Amino acid sequence: MDTISIGDISGMDGPKYRAVAELIGSAIAEGKLARGDKLPPVRDLAWELKITPGTVARAYSVLTDKGVLRAEVGRGTFVAGQDDRAAPEPRLLIRNPPRETGIVSLFSPQLPDVGQVDAIRRTLREVAESDATDLLNYPSAGASDSARQAAARWLSTARLGPVDPDRLVFTHGGQNAVSLVMQCVLRGRRPVILVEELSYPGFRRAAELLRAEVVPVPMDARGVIPEELDRLARTHAAQLFCTSPEVQSPTCLHTPLDRREAIAEVARARGLNILEDDCYRLSETRLPGYRMLLPDQTWYIASISKLLTPALRVGFAVAPRGSDTTLRRAAEYGFFGLSTPLAEMIGRLLGAASADRLVAEVRTEVERYIRVGVNTLGSYDLTWNPDVPFFWLRLPEGWRVSAFCQAAEAQGLKIRSAEDFAMRDARVPHAVRIAVNAEVTLASFEDAMLRLRRLLDKPPENIGV
Template sequence: MDTIWLPQIAQGDGPKYKAVAQSIRSAISSGVLPEGEKLPPVRDLAWKLGITPGTVARAYTILTDEGVLTAEVGRGTFVAPQTELADVPYVPLEIDAVPHGTGGQAYRVNLFSPVLQSIGQAELIKSLLREVAEDPPSGVMHYPGRAGAEAARAAALHWMAGCPLGPVDQDDVVLTLGGQHAILTVMQAVLHGRRPTILVEELSYPGFRRAAELLRADVVAVEMDADGLIPEALAAAAKNSDAQLLCTSPEVHNPTVGFTPIARREEIARVAETCGFQILEDDCYRMGAERGPTYRQLAPERGWYVSSIAKTVTPALRVGFAIAPHGKTAALRRTVEHGMFGLPTPMIDLAAKLLSDARLPALTAHAREIYGEYARTVATVLDGYDIRWRDDVPFVWLTLPLGWRAGAFGQAAEAADVPVRSAEEFAGREARAPHAVRLALNAGVQLQDFGAAIARLRHLLDNPPEQIGV
């Protein structure tokens, strides 16, 4: 039976999950919660305290990681055998988290790529891995096959529920080794000829160019405005280059945090139909609900869709998805099967369990909440500077003030132990990139250390080097 104990949460400015965790520690230390005592279910405790389930889950996860609590799949959360209870010192989760400077307490905070915080995903994945190891549905002694991946494809479609993909069923889903592999696979299925051409936004995800290089394809950048690709510029670039594929990210543009409105998407779809090229939509960075139709829905005969779980669950598993336009699934499936036969069967089994698990939506929702908290911290600390951000996007776009160039600011940020990505990394080799940088949200360090890192960037912005003219 669950304990009738309820934590006493002190009022204050600190995070509520920390208050819940400290109250549990105190109750265990005082003997109110003895060894083996079962704690209330997350949702029950959250309701009684008037806080979100994610807050309670985060407190439980912290204490489980510390060894104060133990979680048993299907049974609940219990007080673990206690030896000596003491406050566990904070250790940043990043591998390269090291003290900044010689005597300060600031840590190196890498803002190069988004970092998810472990809020229960790790324990869920470990428990499901144990289930797979004990009884692997696909077996471990044969090549992967289409039939063995049916449950995983259905689970992937369940995970993408609500995304406006147009008519789709599990047979349309092709499993890939992450989003980048999905992009490469689509290019392999679409591109043909000795020297094909793809189109990208003038600032775009570098992985588009890297995949094109592997396939010896030329890349043509297309002019953008605040709403995304400019249709007239797209049409001109397509006609002049005889392009076969456009790679774009209309929901969350990487790196500018831009969004392409529905009317603009419809114009782009018409240009694609007139000029005869296909559209690859990269949706890997979207964490919230889709705000517009996908190109697969707008242009069913030419819209390819790719996504992954890297930004919302974990990047470690390398699970991605690709969905072809109507009538082209066989070509996409052949590309994967001829290239690698398919995902490893244990990974297929894990994906089937993970993506259909009833606990996953709450975890991903909490991950969005945490990213929102970190994004708002950037907006607060950098108030007054030109930034683009959303509370459901794991990065921020910062246009540098007069006196700073992107390359110099990147070097200064690196010296301050806050690595960022310069706009030059998102532009073509010969392009003229704006003086801007992308700040990825690193939720792998505590919010106070993340805020201190952003404050170091603020100090740089406030004090541009004199030798760089305006």
């Protein structure tokens, strides 16, 4: 392969990594490459084809997942033979068993390991064996081409409208994406942002860092009330509205289409930017997002934290039309973009053939825990959704939220009070958010739900009666 050219990809359609993979496949089919032949290093082939090393690495990864190539740590990448392709899954993904512990945290969603830990370890090894030159330079936009292409495919389950991979910006998780968007939007000495009256607390924290004022917008069972949004946007000259239309945390609400359209119309009339937070969704979106309804004013963010792992701290941000340069500059000036090894790793991880299967298995496993929670607590005022890794529980008469959280902690259970999601001076409902913890066994999770139900069955005023 060192002396054989695989051809020219300049006239080929589609992503460049796919064109490289097709040329290598053709070379094998035509006999130019035989079983056991070693392919050139990623950087050498990238130089020959005048493309980025990341693009070649993505092509190698795709062909390795298909069993066409095989990668050997420390030796390189080789053409596989029929024996190498016999197994349906070229690289086994090992599941680690759930942990047993006396204390069960229901504070934030915890994912099951369905093979992603093994996939991450494997990918880390591959990146560690990549060209050393990549580990001596600052991150560059070109070096992460394959990662952005993989991320754009990852986001294809959301109804966003066209997403150009070149305009997608990587962030260090969803919270970093929130901060970046606010940096791009907010202007003046004391800007104002609007949030749902019960909302993700990270919106407020990011706003406080930027010296912005946060104003809550009243909600009903269908989400934010458009008339209230209009009134507050006008009164405060608000610049940004932060919302989660697909999965609202903590209430599990899903904003219906007519309400989204009304909210988009208010934002259009008031010149209000929308930050659409899509970090909690486990499955495909059911309705068009604000980026489709209001493409010139919507900033979209997502992450891999609830689908693969929160440990890597990888998120995505997509700017409105015409604002992608502003977003990219904010990321470059703030942290130069993702580190080169992390970008390379994400490109391989999300671009692998096993990525979709891992996500599907995570979703299936989480649903098992959700069913246990619903079966155990469903007789109470519980809001839930099979695609949402938490529950919203309104407490029965006799319980105050602070007392219930303390009683749950005494039982070895950590849950979140409604107060965590509201403004400090707001009146909040007596409700709690209970997250799915799929890191413990299903039996341990069921036991945790039973402990909560026993508390609900006996509020303090009834104990001893």
